[in-house]
Amino acid sequence: MKSSSGISVLIIVILFLSYGCQPVKNSTDSIPPALLEDAYAQYKAPEIDNRRFGYDVIAPLIARRKAMFETTELGKSVEGRPINALTYGEGTRKVLLWSQMHGNESTATMALFDLFNFLEGSADDGFEGIRSALRENLLLRFIPMLNPDGAEKFARRNAQQIDLNRDAVRQSTPEGIVLKAARDDFEPEFGFNLHDQNRYYNVDGTALPATISFLAPAYNEAREVNEVRSKAMKVIVGMNHLLQQVIPGQVGKYDDSFEPRAFGDNIQKWGTSTILIESGAYFGDREKQYIRQLNFMIVLNALYEIATERYTQYTEEAYQAIPENDSKLMDLLINNVETADGDNKYRTDIGIKSSEQYLDSLILMKGSIADWGDLSVYYGHEEIDAEGMSLEKGEIWPEVIPLEQLDSAKVLQMLKEGYLAVATDKHHQGKVHQLPILVYTEGNTPDLNPTLEQRPFFYLTANGKRLMAVINGNVIRMDGHKNESFWQLIE
Structure with a gap:
């Protein structure tokens, strides 16, 4: 559920002190959801207010980051649009985050610009303990829009009509080449692969939408779990723990069948603990502005748990216990309506x-x-018992x-x-x-x-x-x- 907007400075300080201003290695404490919600309310990027936007919207937002971030042009898209990276932090633990590999999957991109605002925030806003943990322990590199040509058309594929997430091996696209080189040059310990999924995914066995889905991708056909993949699983457990406090029952997990062409599976194979986040549906949130907030919260919390090594408290078993995704949702489901074929009357359900x-x-x-x-x-986002x-x-x-x-x-x-x-x-x-x-x-x-x-x-x-x-x-x-x-x- 959504919390009320805003929280007093006094309450913020109390919540913050309750788990310590200084990072505590292997502590079982997490950031309280109310604190993350308040951080989002304070630092949400007002320049992006809907999920359909192109590179021209984010270009000035990137340009003004040069005081706090190192900004780099990694290459250009098929149609010549820049693909940028923003680097933040002074630590040794490297984390790579990339968004909008599919041009019409922009929810996490919005959340990243909210996160950039947070990282540049005031030292007296009550969040400096979180920021200092990230800044001192992590070296973060963000690619906020990998597929700017697709974003321009709000289309999944790039200008060559290639799905970038099936180009990890063949490297037919300039955008795929950029991502592969970014991983190889940076050699991150952790990677966040940020996507959107369609609104027809539900949590298995329930009518609840899979508002957020996760996957620690397999790195081989046998779907074995090594140390690299195990760390990704544990980070996901921490994010699920947070989400269950705000959207209980609305988190799913993807099937982990190995896809040999996909970036997530291959980046896991190449030694980076890779976390897939997929943003689905939430009732009444067609523009995904609340799901944007959830992305901000779980990514910030996950980075904090990596920085402080809190993620190590979680288990692979807790990851496996996250329910699977299913695809049994309709936008409108009409049940038990009588219809006729000539003189033959019968009962049917109609899914739209x-x-x-x-x-x-x-x-x-x-x-x-x-x-x-x-x-x-099946279930419906809207249902009519007819x-x-x-x-x-x-x-x-x-x-x-x-x-x-x-x-x-x-x-x-x-x-x-x-x-x-x-x-x-x-x-x-x-x-x-x-x-x-x-x-x-x-x-x-x-x-x-x-x-x-x-x-x-x-x-x-x-x-x-x-x-x-x-x-x-x-x-x-x-x-x-x-x-x-x-x-x-x-x-």
Whole structure:
């Protein structure tokens, strides 16, 4: 759960003194979550407020770090954008952290810039004991955006359409070459491989999303555990211990099958204790700003536990006890709805997933019926128990209506009368709207049959009354309930 914002200076001092201003080797104490939450609130980078940004946003943030960090250009991307490293600390224990290997996985990148602010913080802010432990014991090197071309397009792959995380051995990409050289030149003891995962991962056997997932990658097919991998496991246990205090039950662990092309597996094999962190979903946090906070907290705590050797208190058994990831989540799961195939009536569940489309700063959601049938082993970010309800196909409004004549009140009346789509003038094609109905242009008549892999536009009814409409995967209630607005494209 999220704590209340802010904490008094007195309480901060008390919490800080409770585990000692000076690092204590092998102590069982950790940084209190409330202290980490307050550090995040104080040092969150305000320049980044959503997860879709390119190199031009972070370039000035890197440029102004030169007083406290050593900044280095390691190379350039396919399209010529710089790939930078920032180095901090005076210690001998080396840690390499790299983010946004996949261009659309930016949660940890945001958290790294929050962490940079923290490391540059004031000596009288109550956090100097943590900072001094990091500064005196560690030599940290950060690569905050490995794939700037992918980030520019908010796309997974680089400009060659290659997945950088499958280029550790062949080295076909300039970005992969940069990362391999960075590891070889720096020879870090620890490495943090920072990613995002899709929101359909759940913690095995539960309806809870895997908000954060971990992996200490295998270094061979036999998935053996040597000292290098064991240390990675123990660091992960410390991060899980922290997360269980703030998001209990929402931490998963990846299957550790060896992937011979992946950077994480190979960097583990090359002698760096490698920790994979994957940021998933948290209810109501589409822009991943709370998950950004969680990244800040667990990375800062992990670095502190490495600096003070607190991670050595944990065990491999505790790592193995972290539950596995599963992939049983839908964006919307409708259970037990009655439908018909001709005269044959039957009960089904409907699972809907929604992909994200971007238009400048707007996020457009495009739903699809992902599965149909017995989905009793699945869960939904949003669930509807449709017992006693029937599926009803919607109709198309019989006239073309100018866009300026459509408003929420008129559209809601259309929905109540059984219409889920309306045509408007052709010159509006490609524009966006927030009306809870499918708006299309003349000649692009949609198919409103609710079937597998089709766009989800249909009603849920009971006793001849339309209770709710599903519009492009969003639920619109007919009872006057205030519905959330959402952006759609005019087709």
